[in-house]
Amino acid sequence: MSQDYRRDKGGQLNRSKTLRFWYDNKGYEGYQGDTLASALLANGVHLVGRSFKYHRPRGIYSAGSEEPNALVQLESGAHTEPNRRATEVELYEGLSASSQNCWPSVGFDIGAINSKISRLLPAGFYYKTFMWPGALWTTYEKFIRKAAGLGKSPTEIDPDSYDKIHAHCDVLIVGAGPAGLQAALHAGRSGARVMLIDEKPMFGGSLLADSALIDGAPADQWVTKVINELKQMREVTRLTRTTVTGYYDYNFVVANERVNEHLGPNRKAGGPKERLWKIRARQVVLATGAIERPLVFADSDRPGIMLAHALRTYVNHYGVLPGNRIVLITNNDSAYHSALDAHAAGAMVEVIDVRRNPSGSLLDTAREQGIHIHENSTISAVDYRRGKLRGIEVMQLSDDGKAVRGVPSDLRCDLVAVSGGWTPTVHLFSQGKGKLKFLDDEHCYVPGERAVNNKGFEAGSCKATWSLPECLKEGAIAGASAASAAGFESTATEDASGTEESVYGPARALWILPTDHPVGRGPKKHFHELHNDSTVADIALAAREGFVSIEHLKRYTTTGMGTDQGKTSNLNALTVMSEIRDVPIPEVGTTTFRPPFTPLSFGSIVGHDRRELFVQKRKTAIHPWHDRNNAVYEDVGDWKRPYYFPQHGESMHDAVQRECLAARASAGIVDASTLGKIDIQGPDARRLLNMVYTNAWSKLAPGRCRYGLMLNEHGMVFDDGVTTCLAENHFHMTTTTGGAARVMGWLEEWLQTEWPQWQVYCTSVTEQWAVASITGPNAGKLLSTLCDQPLDDESFPFMSMQSFNVAGIPARVFRISFTGDLTFEINVPARYGLALWEALMKAGRQYDICPYGTEAMHILRAEKGFIIVGQDTDGTVTPLDLGMDWIVSKTKGDFLGRRSFTRSDTTRSDRKQLVGLLTEDPSFVLPEGVHVVEKLKDKPPMTMLGHVTSSYMSPNVGRSIAMALLKDGFNRKGSTLEVSLMDGSSHKVTVTDPVFLKSGSE
């Protein structure tokens, strides 16, 4: 079979370029310029998939992005994409696609049994049936997911590249149909920076399918003329194959350009597959057009039934006549264009008009051409058998249009085209927080008031302007007005005036057409929502069960929740509900339109922001040494910190135990470069420290260090660190690694908003300094081999800082300790960090120096009961809860958080307090986070006293140790409590002081 339904001429195709493609493993041919849908129709293929829920056979329904049915799995392997609309996929050589949601084949699908038992599968069925008992949901889910669904996501990494770009313009125009082209022309002529965007591969919009005349010539000639003029304008950017997917605040617009996507997997290197545009526009002109509205009749979801304008598009733009005997059914005049064009292309055409005594020039022309019009009639049944549409039954409508009468007559046909009028495409306007208004005469929503910051205009059929001359005029005015509003001089001119006009008569407000049994009470189904398989009867059920709010209706029937967002179904659903409730449509309301207008690929959203370009790795100056020495890393914020250094295939446990022992036995060394460091200078520096720390800073002498706790105004600890006085008005503050940015922001907040008159400046110097911290009984001896400085207690006491050369490198050396043993934190300019580390490692060899990571660092501090903010605290812990009242000054006066110590919540007696816990079995390590109770009961509920915050095997203590926050913990010291674990075991623990190791010099 080779393109039997291709017209001999016509269409914007390159007929010299034949393309071979595969659908469900069968080979076909099409032409360059086809979509997958038009090429399939040219080959007589209508049946392309099975529906979401009932597995009903479905065909190609539209010719654009509103397609609810023809979703296909495009390509296979790493290039595969689910749910691609066949109406949007451009044909390329070798294209391969397959139907979705059917097994073993689209023609014979086992899941179609769902259709036979549809009475048992009403709306909300899954919620009602499978949610109880909850424990079995995972069992149900497997079968439901298999039975209902769409395409399959790729399992391999996407091999394509994607791009992102930011752009700014004066006037952004969405839609390049007659109105949009006019707008671009008139805005462009003013010299404004204009962007014109359209989702199709070529500009023209509705004119691509029309047979209208503009300026006395066929419309496509006018389109070419306009494009040529736009090409001459330097400030005009034209984007085809680009969908505006989102319209956000302050005219921020996101658009997805399919750059090389249409070339298929063999697309050449050198360009991205897709590019995401983030555009800020001064003015946005929406010329988004309209989408044809379906009529819903008995079994109107069958393959071979499509929208009337889609028929016209296939005939005129794609050179395909998708049927030989075509029946149109309509409630308005616009479908007659399609009837006339199909007739001119050689089809036998009849029209079923639901109106009584319809008249008008278009109907007169149709009658003159010999097209039979069945007035006041409807389709009461569809004959679809063995994969083909074979005919329909026609019946007369009752006066109110709610019933049929008379006897049905058979009409043979192989294609039915439907038109229920047009729905303006208001998605973007609504996304941009514009208010919609309902036009009673036109039976549709149109843009009303714009959001205050989304300035611009609308033009053409997106505001229910149907006549071509009017659309052209509105476009010109919108373009000129937008340019003027953006500060350019522009006026609308009267070009494109000699335009043919069709005068439409009134439509009949009838969309749900009756059959010979009540809707929803017989074998024939009225599907208003093709994508998610929802029927008119489902809406009635929703109403009966009280889901009358449009937001409830939507979720209950899933109307509009498919990947097409109900572009063809929403208004019919509103109409049905308004009839059931007997209220006007505006009272039923409309749901909020949300981005994206059509689905975006994850690749496009992600762009280049993958792996290291998404989360950047922060590395210290010493990192190359860690890499060379087998470090296993831990992520701390964005930092890569050595977790431990395994030797000779050691386990983590063995490595960490060895590192802890070595650090206390002789000498250990840890890379502490990641600690936050803030340089604070100015006459009011002490005043700042006095306010942000709980202890007193007025008398700290130059060269001396002090540990401090930072509180928020709630009185809760949020950071800690050592701050050193470098000179009278100059301090060096350190923070936790993870809290560095937060603390910097905290200082700035207070200085800028509350104390702007204070003279003090804070500078982040975290990355300026590399820090090697050496600890252990031989740390001093080690350091003395690399400097000329006396390091005895008198010359260089604990909690002090001195500047001198270490290994020839100028250094600030801090004698402070996070291990409880003698420790020197050696700070050098970051570029010397690696040299310092290597010098220390070399000199330390005689002391068996042991590099250790963050896990050993945590154990060493826990042995001494030192806290880690964020692990042993969680934002609900005061210094008093930590047993650290020694650090809270009672005399210095006000500081941040102080007043909160006397709040009723902070003074109550049963607050959680930090204590130590020892297990009965010294070799058993409690899991962190485990809950502690007084006495275990057989089953919950039990009163939880608190939880374990830190827990380790400590080689230096010689047993397991833990810290916990327990209610009234200080008073429980010595008592025995219980914990129960996920594995069912229970354990006894004894409450102790959190200082487990009494030795240690500092």
Next chain:
Amino acid sequence: MLLIECPWCGLRDQTEFHCHGEAHITRPLDPDSLSDEEWGSYVFFRNNPKGLHYERWEHSHGCRRWFNAARDTVTDHVYATYKPGVAKPEIES
């Protein structure tokens, strides 16, 4: 995404900023003289109006300066931005 005028840098995308809630709350000069209720009100209670809201913003990915903004919480319209210490502008919303 909003466009916000930093009083120091000019119009910038919202992604460069952080919002820090209600503005014009002064830290009490003598917290000890406050009742629990007054202190609690300063620490915990904030207005959450529908409509005009004066709030604190930080140009965190720009100049790192703080400023205040008068924003409509319904329409997201920013009426004005102004430096700390400047009196609250009168806005008719």
